[in-house]
Amino acid sequence: MFEGALPEGDYGAGEVIVWDYGEFEVVGPAGEDAAASLSEGVMRIVLYGTKLRGEWTILKTKMGGGKRENWLLQKMQDEFAQADYDPESEPASALSGKVPQRRS
Numbered sequence: 001m002f003e004g005a006l007p008e009g010d011y012g013a014g015e016v017i018v019w020d021y022g023e024f025e026v027v028g029p030a031g032e033d034a035a036a037s038l039s040e041g042v043m044r045i046v047l048y049g050t051k052l053r054g055e056w057t058i059l060k061t062k063m064g065g066g067k068r069e070n071w072l073l074q075k076m077q078d079e080f081a082q083a084d085y086d087p088e089s090e091p092a093s094a095l096s097g098k099v100p101q102r103r104s
Helices: 032-039
Strands: 002-008 014-016 023-026 042-049 053-061 068-076
Touching: 023 032, 032 042
Parallel strands: none
Antiparallel strands: 002 014, 023 042, 042 053, 053 068
16 A cells, blocks of 8 residues: 655645545445446445444446546444544544645
């Protein structure tokens, strides 16, 4: 896993941290076939991360109207769901504990 700086002018330039890591399991809608689920534009997964846990849905959307595909990650209601969760409350890297500087 990479943490460090990407040079200015490169795509995603700036400081890079590993915010979370872990494993995942594809649970639908096409069973465990991730490629089939993504081609349908929806995939249900269970995350076993250090920060993000439980069931999530990845949905292909028509938001933005651009040429690029747009995807939405939505948390499903389960024992890990927290209505007031703010990911910015946990800014540190899951690997190093480093907190990235905010870009202005």
